[in-house]
Amino acid sequence: MAEKKPTLPTAYHPKEAEEKWYDYWLEGGYFQAGKHPEREPFTIVIPPPNVTGNLHIGHALDNTIQDILIRWKRMEGFDALWLPGMDHAGIATQARVEARLREEGTTRHELGREKFLEKVWEWKEHYAQIIRNQWRKLGLSLDYSRERFTMDEGLSEAVRQVFVRLYQKGLIYRGKYIINWDPAAQTALSDIEVIHKEVEGKLYHMLYPLKDGSGHIRVATTRPETMLGDTAVAVHPDDERYRDLIGKTVILPVVNREIPIIADHYVDPEFGSGAVKITPAHDPNDFEMGLRHNLPQILVMDETGRMNTKAGPYKGLDRFKCRKQIVKDLQEAGVLIEIENHTHSVGHSERSGAVVEPYLSTQWFVRMKPLAEQAIRNAQSDQGVKFVPERFEKIYLHWIENIRDWCISRQLWWGHRIPAWYCEKCGEVIVATENPTECPKCGCCDLKQDEDVLDTWFSSGLWPFSTLGWPEETESFKRYYPTDVLVTGYDIIYFWVARMIFTALEFTDTKPFQDVLIHGLVRDSEGRKMSKSLGNGVDPMEVIDQYGADAMRFMLSTGSTPGNDVRFHWERVEAARNFANKIWNASRFALMHLEGVKAQDISLEGPLSTADRWILHRLNETVEHVTSRLSRYDLGDAGQVLYHFIWNELCDWYIEFAKLPLYGEDEAAKQSTRSVLAYVLDQSLRLLHPFMPFITEEIWQHLPVEGDSITIAKWPSSRAAFADSKAVHDMEVLIETIRSVRNIRAEMDVPPKKQIDLLIRSDNETLSAFQDNEAAICRLCGVNRLQVGPSIDRPDRSMTAVVTGAEIFLPLEGLIDIDQTISRLEGELKKLDKEVERVEKKLANQGFIQKAPAHIVDEERKKGQEYRDKREKVRNRLKELKGE
């Protein structure tokens, strides 16, 4: 039990509170799942951040959303598990470590595989610690006892199992195909790791001479250097222009190789000259055509993107330098006859940014069709994963419906080694979960494991179940799987979400999560994507340092709607910080008046004031509203409703009303006000806790409440006894009245401290609201003499205003400005005329009366009556004023 102090210091210091309470939570073990086996589990697995470096503001958004959900569910009484972990991030991490090595004047090849991996593991440990510390700063309620890493022993075992089972099922194969090659990272990539960008390039038109000397055939290409690997020229079989040339031979310029002219339906006669050069080793379409026509595949580049020996005189040149050189040479030879500007799409590596080279290479692939079909069937059934917002399901489905085989081997060292071995003697391929010692075919013991590792996403695709112990049928797996909700950005739906779904369906026979909550990106204040090159990134740690974690969390979570991007504005963080401070000061006020009050002293039974009953009613509605919005993942709306309730209702009105009894002499009233204040504050803090965990704990620990921590306090529920429509009506009238008086005072330049008289003539219905709250009205309007009654006479020379159910008079001797009063009332009259006209027009419409729902019509009638009443009073006042 934390020590409970009666009062708070005058200013809120986020840093101290954050450190203190995070330690307290960890010591109390509040984030550890499994302590209450009788409770229903609720599970989220964190999208594992890469161990490449620090968390960015996008992680802060993603993690805050999850923390809000998990803290809410924990308070609702679930056995809440939020499982932390990190991703080894093959290419990215290896690239970072290699860059470090370069600075140190060495390379991974000099170090050797084993030594290099030791370095990477050191790197990983270093950054894992940084990331854990950042999670702590964000206030995340993660169960650290279950932290996982994609290259843990258990997760690696899962990877092997999946690989082997897919292989045995014929869903993994090895073969020589055109893949996307990243010459900078020197590895193969999958299709989605290639970013297509529109680039202004050139289209080069060349003439290939016919061997028989009868002329030329014209071809065009954007990559002239690939001509060195051409093994044919293709035309459409029905193309009249070239019919006679099919079967003839052309001489490939520069290299002087003879290649055939072939016919293939794939060629588009409309594009360019209608004849295309075919390079089977450097273009996916040419590759397919090459297979159909048995063409040789000539690879003219090496892994670094430089021309190889097959490129003859260009050997050793970088591909782009070679392009320049070959263009020059071809021009001189008169072969290159035209260079046209041409905008086309060029693939770039998602990681290194290098231009991706379509490249013939032997790689491992996952056969996607059967897996995709399973996923599509699941999506079409009522067992499908629910996407929030829904539209992302279409995006996911479209991708999975058009999916191609997945290249999973990477020419890296950092990652899961492919569990395949090759027999040096007979060439047999052995795929196994356990390292084999001899070849099952020939018995030879000289086996060599595949050098390559798997795509990082191959292991992250197993994350929801591998982290819970799969393939073992562990207790955790049985209890917490499938998980409840996955929270992630729309940018990794294909990379990650889709892959988790189809692997889960294949290996666990169920979807990996019930719901997927998709959020957008955090952009800079101008809407640009944050990037290192622009230098417009915002470091979440800096935000926390300046404004506190609660402020940042509140800003991020309430600033967006599901699926949409959020712009980062420092002013909005500041506004959130101000909100925290508002709560802080309201709580200071409350605690000043709660000295000596204990939890058991709190009773809501006593006679309650209008304001008491009103705030309890509003609390009820707020509880319902916040809870229902959270359950729909509408965190932004939930947060804003809370903001409004706490600031504009609890602070602006309730506390102001409460000051009267709290500073007064009536002990009974004082006691009940204290109880209501303590209760409403306690409940409000609970509702706010998922959004602002630190400040709510700090304050809550000072309140007269039972319990060790707000993190495990019970989530509020609405109480039927608090429903009180009379209190709502009365309070609305009081607020309207007080505002009217303040408004007149401001308009008449009555000094704030000057006490004035006020008379209220009220209908019987509303009379009690005024009578019961005379002291409050006086206090909040600066009134020293107040008269309330059904038949109050209007004093001469007084300002007047009309409110719902009442007329108010302010005798302001010496201050009266008749003209100003008249113009104000005339403005009011104009507004009311418009309203009455609008309502009457609506009610005169037979269509509306007949077709609109009865309660809507009734409401309109009621409104119309109110407007007419009010208008009548305004008219009378004006008549009197003008008659004077």
Added chain:
RNA sequence: GGACGGUUAGCUCAGUUGGGAGAGCACCUGCCUUACAAGCAGGGGGUCGCAGGUUCGAGCCCUGCACCGUCCA
């Protein structure tokens, strides 16, 4: 080329079965009022991108168009 998202107050954005246009920030005026100047009180500000349609009634539903953005090919 296909699909999706956006267009609402000066700025950033809410607006959920279609039923009297909202918030925060910014702006103007007055206040150190015994929780809070990171505050309090009062105030101004919008033909909801354009054009049609459905409906008693459209910011919301339908069609077309314009501009901005994203994804896919």
